[in-house]
Amino acid sequence: MKNIIKYISEKIAEKIISYHSVTGGDISSAFLLKSEKRNYFLKVNSKPFAYRMFQAEQVGLEAIEKTNTIAVPHIYLVDSFQDKSFLLMDFVESKRPDSSDFSLFGAQLAKMHQHSQSEFGFYKDNFIGSLPQSNTFHDNWAEFYWFERILPQLQLAKEKKLLSASEIPNENRAISLFQNSFGDVKPSLLHGDLWGGNYLIASNGTPFLIDPATCFGHSMVDIAMSKLFGGFSQSFYDAYHAIIPKPDNYSQQIELYQLYYLLVHLNLFGSGYYSSVSHILKRYF
Known part of the structure; x- marks a missing residue:
């Protein structure tokens, strides 16, 4: 060193x-x-x-x-x-967040999600954890989510023998499901990997985002990831949804977006995540 x-x-x-x-x-x-x-x-x-x-x-x-x-x-x-x-x-000197810190964080994330562009994706590919993440531009969000997110992870899981061929969803059925579930989506600038280890609350109360896997996509992607391992404070979600309201099929969207991150964890860490992946695949596909 x-x-x-x-x-x-x-x-x-x-x-x-x-x-x-x-x-x-x-x-x-x-x-x-x-x-x-x-x-x-x-x-x-x-x-x-x-x-x-x-x-x-x-x-x-x-x-x-x-x-x-x-x-x-x-x-x-x-x-x-x-x-x-x-x-x-x-170096950000951080503290344990309180309810008001989470409220500010939720409101600021919602305002970030209001930044948009015409297409889904990003001008540069990046990584999700240590796995490559493709951000090829698409006009259609359901197609982006299938071809650039779900399909590559399914293929990798199959190569690693963590999923069988029979467990891979039909492409047309999957895209149709995503289209019906997600509806008309406006591209939002996303963090892309928003779990509890990828934000900080500075000692003065300022929220910071770290370790992004950025792209333009559906704002619910960040909300879904934030809930995967226990979730943030309720004040975070209250402040966020005061600016960007919950969709009617909130729970379904959460599960379908968590599928991507569960597949990533399956491919990175192994079969301990199989049951969670299998549950969503059987439920929706």
Whole structure:
């Protein structure tokens, strides 16, 4: 690490006074760096895809930052050195959120979701966890969700022998189901991987988004992911839905969008997620 720290110090033209490892890097190693000017958060990864992953993270955070709706850490450097890739960003001193923090978070996320464009997708492919995520543009949301989200994960699960061929839904039936369930969707800028580990509440109460898997899609995707592992505070959802109302088939949309993330977890972590995936596949397909 000393060589990387020295390299970073030269690149940012600041002396690094100290550094130590911290939690916060699920896929990468994480470090807190202290310079004479500020504290930095550093992620380091030696995987072959790491540089592309960090570049995609930078692009996603910058897209969110441009909306001026919710805070993200500023990124100072994405680079590689001695077979290791790294990302250097602001270190956010965080606290345990209270109800009012969650209300602000929900309202700001809804305002971010109001930022739109004409097509579904994103100009750059990215990652969901360590898995590649295609963002090829589509005019139709149901087709985007099938071809760029569900189908690639189903195919990977089949290759890994985590799902059988008979469990793969029929394409036309799936797209028709998505069209009927999701209806007329307006593209919203999404975080894309909004679980409890991918936001922070700063010590002053400011919500921050981190580790995005950004694209333009249905706003309910972020809400569904936020509920997958226990959900956020009710005040978050109350504030969010005061701006973007719940759809009539709220529960069905939640399950169909959680299917993507459950498939991702099945492919990343194995058969422990099979029963949850199988339940949704049997129920809807």
